[in-house]
Amino acid sequence: MWIHTHDGNRLYARSFGDEQAPALIFCNSLGTDHSMWQPQIDALSTDYRVIVYDTRGHGHSSAKGGSWTLADLGRDVISVLDGFNIPTAGFCGISMGGLTGLWLALHHAERFNRIIISNTAAKIGNTEAWSARARSVRSEGMNAIADSAASRWFSDDFCRRNAAAVARLTEILRHTPAEGYAKCCEILAAADLRPHIHTAKSDILVIGGTADPVTTPDDAQWLASTLPHATLAVLPASHIANIEAAEEFNRLLHP
Numbered sequence: 001m002w003i004h005t006h007d008g009n010r011l012y013a014r015s016f017g018d019e020q021a022p023a024l025i026f027c028n029s030l031g032t033d034h035s036m037w038q039p040q041i042d043a044l045s046t047d048y049r050v051i052v053y054d055t056r057g058h059g060h061s062s063a064k065g066g067s068w069t070l071a072d073l074g075r076d077v078i079s080v081l082d083g084f085n086i087p088t089a090g091f092c093g094i095s096m097g098g099l100t101g102l103w104l105a106l107h108h109a110e111r112f113n114r115i116i117i118s119n120t121a122a123k124i125g126n127t128e129a130w131s132a133r134a135r136s137v138r139s140e141g142m143n144a145i146a147d148s149a150a151s152r153w154f155s156d157d158f159c160r161r162n163a164a165a166v167a168r169l170t171e172i173l174r175h176t177p178a179e180g181y182a183k184c185c186e187i188l189a190a191a192d193l194r195p196h197i198h199t200a201k202s203d204i205l206v207i208g209g210t211a212d213p214v215t216t217p218d219d220a221q222w223l224a225s226t227l228p229h230a231t232l233a234v235l236p237a238s239h240i241a242n243i244e245a246a247e248e249f250n251r252l253l254h255p
C-alpha cells in the first residue's frame with residue numbers, strides 16, 4: 001500500500017497477519033528498509049497485525065522536499081497508521097527508528113499502547129559526523145558507507161556465521177538512494193531529545209546490545225534511567241539486535 005505523507009512524500013507499507021489482531025508497527029534503521037523486520041514478521045504475524053514500511057528516503061519510499069526533521073519521521077508513522085485505519089498500535093523502532101519512537105512518545109503517546117525502542121539513543125552520534133556523512137554520500141555515493149556497514153551493525157562472530165544475511169542487508173544500504181540517506185543523516189545531525197525525554201508518559205521498553213558500538217549499552221542504560229516509565233533489556237548483540245539476537249528480541253516483543 002502507498003501512504004501519502006503531510007509533505008508530499010510516498011511511503012511503501014505492508015501489512016501481515018489478521019487485520020483484526022492487535023497492530024504492531026515497525027520502524028527501520030538508517031540505510032535499511034522494511035525487510036530488516038523479516039524475523040519479526042515471521043515470528044509475530046500469527047498473533048499480531050504486523051505493519052512494516054520503508055522510512056522516507058529508503059527502499060521504495062520517496063525522498064522529496066527540502067530538509068527533513070525528526071518530526072517528519074514521527075508524523076510518517078501516524079500517516080501509516082491512519083492509512084491502514086489503525087487507531088492505536090504497538091510501536092517498535094530500531095536506531096533512527098527508535099529515536100522516532102521517542103519522538104512519538106513525546107508527541108503522540110495516545111496512539112500507542114506500547115513502545116519498544118532498540119539500539120538507540122536520545123542523541124545518536126554527533127552532529128559534525130552526521131553532516132560529514134551526508135556530504136560524503138552526496139559526493140561519493142553509497143559504496144564506501146556500505147563497505148564499512150557490517151562492522152557497525154553486527155559482531156564479527158555473527159558476520160562469520162551469517163555471511164548471506166549480512167550481505168543482504170549491506171546490499172540494501174548500497175542501493176539506498178544517496179539523497180534519501182543524506183537527508184536522514186541530517187535529521188540525525190539535528191535531533192537531540194536529551195532535554196525532553198524525562199517528560200515522556202508512555203511505558204517504554206528499551207533494548208540495548210552488549211556489543212553495540214553505535215548506540216552503546218551506556219546509551220541504553222541512560223535512556224532507561226532517564227525515561228520515567230522504562231524497562232531495560234540488554235541482548236547479546238551488536239547494533240542490529242533484531243537480526244543478530246532475533247529469538248531473544250522476539251521473546252521480548254511477544255512474551
Ligand SMILES: O=C(O)CC1=CCC(=O)O1
Nearest residue numbers: 029030095096097152214
Ligand atoms: O551508522 C550506522 O549505519 C548505524 C546507524 C546509526 C543510526 C541508524 O539508524 O543506524
